[in-house]
Amino acid sequence: MKRFGLLLLLMYIVGSKKVPKRLVDSWINMVKPFQEVCSKRFGISSELARDVLINANPPNERSYKCYGSCTFGELGYLTPHGRFDITVLMEKAPFILQEVIQGCVSEGASEDDLCEKAYKNLNCLMQGMAED
Structure with missing residues (x-):
């Protein structure tokens, strides 16, 4: 049973997609002007925001969800009316x-x-940018 679990974990790790570094860097540069404001407002570190983008796997936590809303709002991509x-x-x-x-x-x-x-929306965008 342990071997089966290890095999599943290995298959997941090998098969996991990641967002290419060039796209992560482009995204980070795009949100840089207001990243600190959104990070502080919702308690999300810059490192977490970057790691989440690289791994294309956002945590299912309210603070991270609202951080995404903040960055989309500041970009002008998400209007106050939703x-x-x-x-x-x-x-x-x-x-x-x-x-x-x-x-x-x-x-x-x-x-x-x-x-x-x-x-x-962010989860969908990350999956769309991710590569094997």
């Missing part, structure tokens, strides 16, 4: 494929909670 402005993200993040952005807008579209909406 709508995603696709053109804003396409202009500010040309490193993300337009098809990925458009597909991810539907993630969480029915959510009223801005933190949940941003979390679902």
Whole structure:
């Protein structure tokens, strides 16, 4: 049984996708002007934000979800009324494929909670940028 569990863990690690460093760096540079404000507001360290992007696996925690909402709001991608402005993200993040952005807008579209909406969208964007 232990061997089976180890095998599953190994398969997960080997099969896990990661967001390429160049895309992580581009994202970090894009959110840098307001990253400190959002980090302090929700208690998310810069290191955690970066690691989460690299591993394309955001934690299912309220503080991180709201951190995502804050960064999307500051970017102008998520409006105060809870709508995603696709053109804003396409202009500010040309490193993300337009098809990925458009597909991810539907993630969480029915959510009223801005933190949940941003979390679902961010998770989708990270999966869209991730590579084997």
